[in-house]
Amino acid sequence: xxxxPPGRRPGIGIAxxxxxxxxxxxxxxxxxxxxxWQVIRSGELSSAPDDAAVIAxxxxxxxxxITDRDGQRLAWSxxxxxxxxxxxxxxxxxxxxxxxxxxxxxxxxxERAYDAQLTGVTSADPVQDLVKKFRADPSDPQAxxxxxxxxxxxxxVRALGADRGAVVMLDPRTGEVLVLASTPVFDASAVAxxxxxxxxxxxxxGDLAKPLLPRATQGRYVPGSVFKIVTAIAALGSGAVxxxxxxxxxxxxxxxxxxxxxxxxxxxxxxxxxxxALDFVGATEVSCNIWYALAGLETGGxxxxxxxxxxxxxEPIPFDLRTAVSQVTGGGGSFxxxxxxxxxxxxxxxxxxxxxxxxxxxxxxxxxxxxxxVLMRPHLVQALTGQAGTRTVDPEVWRRVLPPEIAxxxxxxxxQAVGGRLGRQFTTGAQVKGLTVAGKSGTAELGxxxxxNSWFIGFAPAEDPEIVIAVVVEQGGxxxxxxxxxxxDLLAAWKAWAGR
Amino acid sequence: MSLALxxxxxxxxxxxxxxxxxxxxxxxxxxxxxxxxxxAATRALGAGTNQPxxxxxxxxxxxxxxYLGGLFVAHLVLVLSxxxxxxxxxxxxxxxxxxxxxxxxxxxxGLAGGLGLGRTQLVWLLVSIGLIAVIGALVRSDAWLRLxxxxxxxxxxxxxxxxxxxxxxxxxxxxxxxxxxxxxxPSELLxxxxxxxxxxxxxxxxxxxxxxxxxxxxxxLPPLPYLxxxxxxxALALSIVVVQRDLGAALLFFVVFLLLLYVxxxxxxxxxxxxVALLAGGALLYELVPHVRVRVDIWLDPFATASGSGYQVVQxxxxxxxxxxLGTGLGAGLPTIGGAPPIPALHTDFPFAALGEELGxxxxxxxxxxxxxxxxxGLRIAASAVDDFRAILAAGLSLVIGVQAFIxxxxxxxxxxxxxITLPFISYGGSSLLTNGLVVGLLIALSDRGVEVPRAPSEPxxxxxxxxxxxx
Numbered sequence: 001x002x003x004x005p006p007g008r009r010p011g012i013g014i015a016x017x018x019x020x021x022x023x024x025x026x027x028x029x030x031x032x033x034x035x036x037w038q039v040i041r042s043g044e045l046s047s048a049p050d051d052a053a054v055i056a057x058x059x060x061x062x063x064x065x066i067t068d069r070d071g072q073r074l075a076w077s078x079x080x081x082x083x084x085x086x087x088x089x090x091x092x093x094x095x096x097x098x099x100x101x102x103x104x105x106x107x108x109x110x111e112r113a114y115d116a117q118l119t120g121v122t123s124a125d126p127v128q129d130l131v132k133k134f135r136a137d138p139s140d141p142q143a144x145x146x147x148x149x150x151x152x153x154x155x156x157v158r159a160l161g162a163d164r165g166a167v168v169m170l171d172p173r174t175g176e177v178l179v180l181a182s183t184p185v186f187d188a189s190a191v192a193x194x195x196x197x198x199x200x201x202x203x204x205x206g207d208l209a210k211p212l213l214p215r216a217t218q219g220r221y222v223p224g225s226v227f228k229i230v231t232a233i234a235a236l237g238s239g240a241v242x243x244x245x246x247x248x249x250x251x252x253x254x255x256x257x258x259x260x261x262x263x264x265x266x267x268x269x270x271x272x273x274x275x276x277a278l279d280f281v282g283a284t285e286v287s288c289n290i291w292y293a294l295a296g297l298e299t300g301g302x303x304x305x306x307x308x309x310x311x312x313x314x315e316p317i318p319f320d321l322r323t324a325v326s327q328v329t330g331g332g333g334s335f336x337x338x339x340x341x342x343x344x345x346x347x348x349x350x351x352x353x354x355x356x357x358x359x360x361x362x363x364x365x366x367x368x369x370x371x372x373x374v375l376m377r378p379h380l381v382q383a384l385t386g387q388a389g390t391r392t393v394d395p396e397v398w399r400r401v402l403p404p405e406i407a408x409x410x411x412x413x414x415x416q417a418v419g420g421r422l423g424r425q426f427t428t429g430a431q432v433k434g435l436t437v438a439g440k441s442g443t444a445e446l447g448x449x450x451x452x453n454s455w456f457i458g459f460a461p462a463e464d465p466e467i468v469i470a471v472v473v474e475q476g477g478x479x480x481x482x483x484x485x486x487x488x489d490l491l492a493a494w495k496a497w498a499g500r
Numbered sequence: 501m502s503l504a505l506x507x508x509x510x511x512x513x514x515x516x517x518x519x520x521x522x523x524x525x526x527x528x529x530x531x532x533x534x535x536x537x538x539x540a541a542t543r544a545l546g547a548g549t550n551q552p553x554x555x556x557x558x559x560x561x562x563x564x565x566x567y568l569g570g571l572f573v574a575h576l577v578l579v580l581s582x583x584x585x586x587x588x589x590x591x592x593x594x595x596x597x598x599x600x601x602x603x604x605x606x607x608x609x610g611l612a613g614g615l616g617l618g619r620t621q622l623v624w625l626l627v628s629i630g631l632i633a634v635i636g637a638l639v640r641s642d643a644w645l646r647l648x649x650x651x652x653x654x655x656x657x658x659x660x661x662x663x664x665x666x667x668x669x670x671x672x673x674x675x676x677x678x679x680x681x682x683x684x685x686p687s688e689l690l691x692x693x694x695x696x697x698x699x700x701x702x703x704x705x706x707x708x709x710x711x712x713x714x715x716x717x718x719x720x721l722p723p724l725p726y727l728x729x730x731x732x733x734x735a736l737a738l739s740i741v742v743v744q745r746d747l748g749a750a751l752l753f754f755v756v757f758l759l760l761l762y763v764x765x766x767x768x769x770x771x772x773x774x775x776v777a778l779l780a781g782g783a784l785l786y787e788l789v790p791h792v793r794v795r796v797d798i799w800l801d802p803f804a805t806a807s808g809s810g811y812q813v814v815q816x817x818x819x820x821x822x823x824x825x826l827g828t829g830l831g832a833g834l835p836t837i838g839g840a841p842p843i844p845a846l847h848t849d850f851p852f853a854a855l856g857e858e859l860g861x862x863x864x865x866x867x868x869x870x871x872x873x874x875x876x877x878g879l880r881i882a883a884s885a886v887d888d889f890r891a892i893l894a895a896g897l898s899l900v901i902g903v904q905a906f907i908x909x910x911x912x913x914x915x916x917x918x919x920x921i922t923l924p925f926i927s928y929g930g931s932s933l934l935t936n937g938l939v940v941g942l943l944i945a946l947s948d949r950g951v952e953v954p955r956a957p958s959e960p961x962x963x964x965x966x967x968x969x970x971x972x
Contacts, residue, residue, distance in 0.1 A: 012891050013883045015766040019759055019895070020879045023902050027868050030906065033913035034868075037820035038861040045821030050806065052815065052842035053822055056835035133829040137545075 047116030057119035087192035093157035096182025142386035147176035156181035175376030224444030227351030234307035246277035284413035296349020301337030370465035373402030429485030456483035514582035524591030542831035574633035581637035628937030635941025649700030656693035695896030703888035748919030799917035816853035827860025875902035
């Protein structure tokens with residue numbers, strides 16, 4: 001064995017220098033990584049409901065109050081015999097939107113989404129957040145003023161009655177949500193109260209009607225004919241179809257159905273249109289499946305998916321609460337846009353096939369039409385107030401979907417679908433005295449023998465829209481029978497509240 | 501001339517002042533009480549009073565006094581040794597150790613039995629600093645390392661085998677060995693032994709490794725037989741993963757080996773080949789070894805299993821996020837859930853995340869800077885070493901600390917899969933502190949360029965010999 005050659009050879013110094021540079025770069029990467037988590041992702045992670053600090057604070061901090069837009073208290077805190085706080089709610093009608101905050105069972109709904117703010121783990125002012133370590137008590141529980149209207153929320157739950165369903169009402173000009181109702185409701189105060197929490201929560205979890213599911217944001221329903229408005233936005237927006245487009249094969253197919261690749265698209269009952277080929281407004285007024293199936297085929301799967309994506313389909317909606325994803329198709333097909341074939345596309349165009357939507361998503365579709373094609377980001381919270389001051393949430397344009405003139409064409413068709421000579425047969429009860437209502441009903445076939453889901457989407461006043469509504473009643477029958485009258489009642493209640 | 505300590509028969513004290521070390525230690529001695537006072541103030545606020553309890557200004561003044569006293573005694577020992585050695589390393593690791601002491605005092609003391617977490621860590625820190633001082637002052641010859649590299653290698657492999665045969669599993673890893681009342685993790689010591697062996701082997705075979713007679717595609721390689729150690733290292737690393745389930749140690753060994761190979765040969769092709777082997781080995785292990793797959797899957801998306809296998813990693817990321825830029829302050833972060841800190845195994849595997857929360861991004865930058873100082877001093881010692889063996893040894897020792905700190909910090913930050921190795925001088929645990937004390941002690945000893953170099957029998961000395969006139 002040769003002994004170690006003594007003395008230094010050239011090269012080691014240079015190589016050592018390069019190793020030093022490499023390690024410095026590696027440590028620079030560590031600093032960048034720390035910067036990513038401690039600056040860029042800091043706010044999001046440290047205010048997440050499952051953050052340890054948020055959970056720990058939730059057990060002993062007196063949470064901020066939640067009020068509606070008029071200042072009515074919706075949720076507040078009481079102290080139990082041990083001096084530990086627990087939550088109390090104005091009404092069980094709010095359960096689908098506020099959720100609950102319970103020491104034993106965590107939190108849900110708005111209470112969960114704003115856990116960090118309500119317990120004061122994060123402050124209303126980012127500068128205060130940065131220097132809060134220098135304060136004696138770093139926590140700053142904030143009161144939340146929502147955009148809700150307690151009396152309309154109450155009215156919506158009453159209108160749904162014993163049925164399962166959901167109502168969304170929002171202001172299309174600002175995206176402010178006035179009503180976010182889901183039935184059946186549950187007694188959130190009983191979940192929050194330590195004496196009744198266990199018993200209440202267990203029975204709620206076992207309930208087959210799933211009262212804990214917030215249907216307005218997370219219920220996924222077959223839309224039926226209300227989806228035709230999405231098809232109209234895609235068809236007119238992409239230019240594939242114009243308001244004047246008629247299809248020669250449509251009148252003759254009314255009797256036996258339209259043959260698409262061996263499958264017959266059948267129509268509902270609109271015998272009054274006779275042999276006249278319908279245009280866009282006419283087809284919307286009588287809810288003609290065949291016209292919409294043909295318009296959908298003309299538009300194509302790619303464009304239908306692309307345009308519905310602009311409306312929020314295919315991703316969770318950026319909202320104060322967690323939302324389920326609405327879809328036009330299950331995807332995976334090769335026909336274009338993920339559709340399997342022409343049959344699926346034709347059926348999806350009038351809201352059947354694999355199409356599923358949330359009530360909030362349908363309210364956003366309607367809002368786009370009502371607000372001249374501009375979709376405002378929906379929001380539920382308008383102000384957060386703590387020691388550090390008040391942070392207000394301003395309206396924000398989410399997407400500019402349609403040019404105003406096309407939005408108005410669709411709005412006109414929806415007005416005809418409520419007020420027209422033929423249309424009113426499909427939307428009985430949606431009309432309100434002294435208010436021009438535009439809308440669309442839907443009857444979503446679920447397959448099998450059960451009753452269909454009953455839908456209504458609409459806005460008012462039609463000439464200058466201030467309110468949008470989406471109603472779904474699970475197995476409520478035809479749209480005209482159940483959802484449309486609820487829509488009319490609630491628009492009337494809104495009119496009374498707004499003092500119009 | 502195996503273990504040549506300071507020539508006992510003719511012991512003469514020639515103290516040499518170490519002004520820079522003293523100055524830096526004074527800064528450390530000012531900084532740590534400030535941290536302790538901040539911790540005490542936070543605790544007092546938490547207890548609902550504005551006055552620190554009993555007028556006590558510091559969180560644990562006695563422990564802090566012992567620790568700072570230990571640092572100054574170590575300084576004194578180095579002064580008395582009269583050697584011209586590095587003056588930056590002791591204060592730097594002293595500050596890291598002090599941060600560790602504050603963190604361990606701040607965590608629930610029940611995490612360690614007996615004295616409690618803080619006091620136990622204090623004892624190990626003092627022993628570690630003592631080791632630095634004694635080795636830095638007394639070790640003058642490297643012959644005992646240089647001449648017995650194969651014996652050391654055999655000892656290391658033996659240690660590995662003994663651990664495998666007689667060790668017991670902790671957290672699914674077979675790393676812990678008990679001899680009577682003493683419990684330790686031999687793989688900590690193994691990394692030093694590995695560096696010693698590599699320094700001997702690589703310095704001896706350097707001329708042959710630089711030779712590039714074999715071509716493999718675009719790569720120029722030395723004669724194939726000399727690739728054997730690389731293959732052996734690769735196999736060793738893989739077997740450590742499979743047998744001991746110790747991903748961190750395997751990664752550390754292999755990366756340090758590759759870097760040293762680069763230092764010796766200055767051939768990028770080795771590094772490229774080594775990284776390819778690392779990735780291939782990783783892919784192989786991912787397919788074959790379940791716990792590797794779990795680790796990698798957690799790394800790819802810990803949030804997918806945030807309440808299951810990804811819990812620890814997600815909680816650590818939350819801790820970093822809570823810290824933000826300035827941190828919550830010592831003692832004000834790490835919200836307890838049911839009395840326990842939010843991250844399991846925080847004191848051993850996640851002190852970096854804990855410090856990220858309480859000291860913030862600013863503190864993290866500072867700690868990373870301290871490790872860079874250690875690396876930079878170590879590589880500087882290597883660059884000015886009198887011969888290849890010492891250069892490689894010093895480089896290897898500093899890389900062991902630097903790369904280990906990188907691996908665990910990067911694991912905490914989700915830059916690479918998490919591995920359960922310690923953060924040098926900060927993580928709780930005796931084996932780690934002792935080994936790192938040994939490493940820094942050796943670095944300080946090696947920084948003395950007056951140290952005698954064993955004469956090679958035949959060859960004349962290079963110009964390196966000319967430089968150490970002061971040695972005689």
